[in-house]
Amino acid sequence: MEKYLKTKGRIFNIQKFSIHDGPGIRTIVFFKGCKLRCKWCCNPESQNFEIQQMKEGNKIKTVGKDVTVEEIVNDVLKDMPYYRRSGGGITLSGGEFLCQIDFAEALLRVCKEYGITTAVETTALASYEELERVIPFIDTFLTDIKHMDPVKHKQYTGVDNTLILENIAKIARDAKELIVRVPTVPGVNANEKDIEDIAKYAAKIGAKELHLLPYHRLGQDKYEGLGREYTLKDVIPPSDTEMEKLVAVAQRHINCQIGG
Numbered sequence: 001m002e003k004y005l006k007t008k009g010r011i012f013n014i015q016k017f018s019i020h021d022g023p024g025i026r027t028i029v030f031f032k033g034c035k036l037r038c039k040w041c042c043n044p045e046s047q048n049f050e051i052q053q054m055k056e057g058n059k060i061k062t063v064g065k066d067v068t069v070e071e072i073v074n075d076v077l078k079d080m081p082y083y084r085r086s087g088g089g090i091t092l093s094g095g096e097f098l099c100q101i102d103f104a105e106a107l108l109r110v111c112k113e114y115g116i117t118t119a120v121e122t123t124a125l126a127s128y129e130e131l132e133r134v135i136p137f138i139d140t141f142l143t144d145i146k147h148m149d150p151v152k153h154k155q156y157t158g159v160d161n162t163l164i165l166e167n168i169a170k171i172a173r174d175a176k177e178l179i180v181r182v183p184t185v186p187g188v189n190a191n192e193k194d195i196e197d198i199a200k201y202a203a204k205i206g207a208k209e210l211h212l213l214p215y216h217r218l219g220q221d222k223y224e225g226l227g228r229e230y231t232l233k234d235v236i237p238p239s240d241t242e243m244e245k246l247v248a249v250a251q252r253h254i255n256c257q258i259g260g
């Protein structure tokens with residue numbers, strides 16, 4: 001246990017009282033580093049593993065800090081009464097927690113020792129050997145499928161989806177619970193065919209639910225703060241009516257909702 005408590009990793013935020021990333025009231029730990037470069041990413045400061053400077057209004061903010069598992073767990077434990085009452089717990093998000101597998105495994109092991117319920121938001125892009133190290137300590141997997149077409153997946157995220165889809169099927173087989181989520185982006189996948197293809201796949205592998213997350217522009221200012229261009233500035237978020245139509249299409253195959 002001592003070895004795991006002292007394990008260090010790099011995060012860029014801890015967000016308390018979230019009700020969106022897993023069941024109940026949760027503390028979200030945002031890991032630094034991700035292998036994808038989704039064009040709609042609302043946390044561009046998460047992508048690079050290096051500690052960065054980001055402009056926020058007139059201020060310069062340092063993004064990223066190194067912490068021990070013990071420091072995080074001490075913070076997370078403060079909200080234990082809320083987790084117990086709501087069925088919540090900790091969610092590892094990012095960035096991508098699988099990019100820091102030793103830190104992630106240690107954190108998840110210690111959370112389980114303390115009886116904290118665990119969830120992860122993940123791209124599932126890692127070797128399956130790495131995933132097998134953490135699956136026993138995860139109660140809920142929230143895993144994105146951004147596109148079923150490997151060419152389009154690469155065009156919009158920078159990586160092919162072959163390994164991702166293979167891993168998601170194995171997670172559905174081996175993990176306690178898998179919910180598939182789709183960032184639903186006009187011009188990328190917010191159409192009936194692409195959503196139906198994803199819904200069919202999620203149903204086939206045995207995912208519990210499908211959650212469609214409507215595209216939004218909340219991260220746009222951060223791109224400017226990092227000196228980067230936001231390439232989706234002409235994309236308009238989908239309307240409620242458009243989202244409801246897509247949910248109805250997905251519902252033919254799997255239990256589906258907007259958000260989650």
Ligand code: SF4
Pocket residue numbers: 034035036037038040041042043044046047094095096123
């Ligand atoms: S997988 Fe998530 S964190 Fe990584 S680039 Fe895509 S949206 Fe951002």
